[in-house]
Amino acid sequence: MCRGEKLNLQLARIDDRLIHGQVATAWTKATNVARIIVISEEVAKDPLRKFLLQEAAPPGVKANVVTVEKFVSVYQSQLFQDQKIMLLFTQPQEVVALIQQGIAIKSVNIGGMRFQVGKKMVTNFISVDEEDVAAFRFLAEHGVELEVRKVPNDRKIYLNELLEKSFK
Template identity: 70%
Template sequence: MNIQLARIDDRLIHGQVATAWTKETGVNRIIVVSDEVAKDPLRKFMLQEAAPPGVKANVVTVGKLLSIYQSALFKEEKIMLLFTNPQDVVVLIQGGMKISTINIGGMHFMTGKKMITNFVSVNDADVMAFRYLNHRGITLEVRKVPSDRKIFLMDLLKKYK
């Protein structure tokens, strides 16, 4: 699988992804990876319709992506993977998937989370997942759009708690 961008952004396909990131990466397929979203027919339909012209969108479970990761099905395509949380990425890495860099574009604030930037909030489970990914040698960078300066997530997490 030719992964051009792996991004955690709980808004999934939205303006920044549909315009700036697809243009920057040259992807022709976006795969939303979420068990929760894959079970919601309306949300799934809305995300598939939100893809920009010339870009196909799919919504799959974490298990489904693991089962098709080695398949030749997407061999010729440039792929953007979108996740809602880092825990799903951990499952994929533990399942043998190779990802070298993860872009964190947005994790909204809710009860039990702490804001580490104005658009990224984390809880203990998120921090544990990010630390696991970092220990696996995966670069974790925070940027809303491609023109933003890269901020390394682990530097921000040093201040957590």
């Protein structure tokens, strides 16, 4: 049995910029979340980035930065059961890790993955490498909707279609 049924998850989003203007204004307003949880192994180990992200949360919204392992242990305690939550990730592999731990995530919004050497541009704001593609395929095979939008009012584009065109 998946453990995600009790999490009041309003949005799961991959955006390597994490909490920034679009998230702090448009997405938090559209989802009416009370808490943003950044799940990133790298960011959780960086005290300065962690502090800056917690400070970047809009008024009335709490922000936490945790590892996958910490989120799973806190989730099991049902600490956030009655709160509307947004999960933010820097990469799809962290979403895969939650799914593998039995946490149900039905949909993931991909908002931005910057271009780096070795990555291929899929859109003007999403670049992926083979590891990312493998993670997205895993998520799709596990029934996770993968949709691309910068802001809530944008039309949904499905990532699977973009990957098929780019990685034939």
